[in-house]
Amino acid sequence: AIGAGWLAEPWLRRRQPIAGRIVGNAHAAGHLLRRHGSPHRGRPSAAAKPPGRGATTRTDVVIVGGGVSGLSAAWRLRDTGLEVQVLELAGRVGGTSSWEDDGAVPHPWGGHYLPAPNRELGATQRLLAELGVVTGWDAAGRPQFDPEMLCHTPEERIFYLGHWFPGLVPWPALTSEERREMERFRELEQELTAAKGNDGRFAFQLPFSQCSRDPRLLELDRISMAEWLRREGLRSPFLRWYVRYATLDDFGAELEEVSAWAALHYFAARKLHTEQLAGSNYLVWPEGNGWLVRRLVERLPTAVIRHALVQHVAPRRKGGVVVLYLDTQRSETQQIEARAAIVATPAFVASRILSAAVVQQGAATLRRRASAPWLVANLHLRRPAEPNLPWDSVIHGSRGLGYVDEGHQLTTPSDRRVWTYFRAFGESDVASRRMALLSQPWSDLASEVLLDLAPAHPE
Numbered sequence: 001a002i003g004a005g006w007l008a009e010p011w012l013r014r015r016q017p018i019a020g021r022i023v024g025n026a027h028a029a030g031h032l033l034r035r036h037g038s039p040h041r042g043r044p045s046a047a048a049k050p051p052g053r054g055a056t057t058r059t060d061v062v063i064v065g066g067g068v069s070g071l072s073a074a075w076r077l078r079d080t081g082l083e084v085q086v087l088e089l090a091g092r093v094g095g096t097s098s099w100e101d102d103g104a105v106p107h108p109w110g111g112h113y114l115p116a117p118n119r120e121l122g123a124t125q126r127l128l129a130e131l132g133v134v135t136g137w138d139a140a141g142r143p144q145f146d147p148e149m150l151c152h153t154p155e156e157r158i159f160y161l162g163h164w165f166p167g168l169v170p171w172p173a174l175t176s177e178e179r180r181e182m183e184r185f186r187e188l189e190q191e192l193t194a195a196k197g198n199d200g201r202f203a204f205q206l207p208f209s210q211c212s213r214d215p216r217l218l219e220l221d222r223i224s225m226a227e228w229l230r231r232e233g234l235r236s237p238f239l240r241w242y243v244r245y246a247t248l249d250d251f252g253a254e255l256e257e258v259s260a261w262a263a264l265h266y267f268a269a270r271k272l273h274t275e276q277l278a279g280s281n282y283l284v285w286p287e288g289n290g291w292l293v294r295r296l297v298e299r300l301p302t303a304v305i306r307h308a309l310v311q312h313v314a315p316r317r318k319g320g321v322v323v324l325y326l327d328t329q330r331s332e333t334q335q336i337e338a339r340a341a342i343v344a345t346p347a348f349v350a351s352r353i354l355s356a357a358v359v360q361q362g363a364a365t366l367r368r369r370a371s372a373p374w375l376v377a378n379l380h381l382r383r384p385a386e387p388n389l390p391w392d393s394v395i396h397g398s399r400g401l402g403y404v405d406e407g408h409q410l411t412t413p414s415d416r417r418v419w420t421y422f423r424a425f426g427e428s429d430v431a432s433r434r435m436a437l438l439s440q441p442w443s444d445l446a447s448e449v450l451l452d453l454a455p456a457h458p459e
Contacts, residue, residue, distance in 0.1 A: 026090035029328045056335040059085045063342045067095025070344035071296045087308040099290025104416030107406045108288025151280040152409045154390035159456040181236045192268040204268040220261035228260035252372030252424035286406045314355035373434045377421040377449045
């Protein structure tokens with residue numbers, strides 16, 4: 001993630017110096033796993049300075065990871081009477097839903113909205129009710145939301161062939177063939193949203209566990225979304241761009257890399273439709289999902305231990321588990337003995353820190369998967385580029401996924417704004433791309449962002 005400083009002059013013409021910095025997500029601390037090693041994976045490097053050893057503490061449950069998964073688990077355990085301890089690698093909580101308050105308005109460093117949850121997502125609705133986002137339920141049992149937290153109009157727009165159009169489809173600028181295919185795709189989307197398998201379950205549903213297991217539907221997981229589009233005769237360039245935008249936005253991957261089942265789930269799994277949601281289906285805040293994370297942390301009975309690099313999680317012979325972690329600020333190893341542990345980290349991290357026996361038991365789940373790197377940039381503007389900006393702006397043909405205006409709602413009107421720009425690197429060789437990003441200086445990354453915005457915003 002990069003924080004780009006004040007854009008006060010036409011940068012592309014004058015090349016004015018711009019202040020900024022790479023914020024990152026504690027990758028340097030995470031890479032200490034390579035240097036210090038993990039006890040079940042052999043000895044540390046001879047060049048590594050061994051950390052000191054601290055005291056052993058005890059608790060009921062240790063949660064490894066202070067992202068949304070870990071914090072949600074801590075919230076669910078809050079009223080059980082169990083003593084819970086959360087360990088987080090970074091100095092900030094939230095993982096890919098972290099945020100920052102430094103600027104004209106709070107802004108996210110990752111997830112920036114929450115779709116109105118389906119009725120089946122009971123835990124999510126309970127949390128939102130506790131936070132005041134859900135204000136009640138209608139006669140049909142559907143949630144009602146605080147209207148201030150639903151995205152206000154204008155919601156989104158697209159820059160296409162040199163002009164801005166409302167929504168993500170520039171209908172007036174499309175050819176008759178492109179309009180026909182878009183309408184056909186919308187029809188298929190509606191059909192799949194209502195479709196059920198031979199087991200009576202919806203074909204696509206949230207939560208994922210309630211999706212149909214009909215073999216005919218699961219066959220869609222064996223072909224790519226690109227192949228499905230060809231099979232359905234959907235070939236127009238704009239439609240392919242539209243669906244590709246969705247797969248990049250949700251999975252960080254190209255049409256050829258995402259299964260048809262996964263891509264169609266993106267379009268067909270959201271089923272909550274009420275009169276209130278006719279204008280928008282998105283819950284948004286200036287700091288994005290950091291708004292939710294902040295309030296989750298406020299409701300936990302104990303503070304999250306930050307700068308904690310977990311190195312090892314293993315069962316104890318006498319029962320329970322032992323968790324070994326490095327306090328990266330003190331360079332001191334700490335040990336926690338607990339009745340149980342919840343490992344709420346990405347699979348590639350879990351496979352490094354869990355004991356060999358546990359990894360072997362969960363090999364199918366913990367096998368390494370390719371995951372695309374992302375770049376998030378927050379641009380601080382001294383003056384609004386134009387009045388009445390929508391929440392989300394997308395530039396057709398750009399490398400990125402567009403930007404969100406964080407001053408869109410729930411903020412004091414101001415000339416200063418913050419735009420949050422997103423880009424997913426969906427190439428098949430994500431390892432090489434990740435290494436290339438890691439080595440790029442801030443100035444190169446910031447220049448790429450500004451050049452990507454230039455067709456719509458040359459100023």
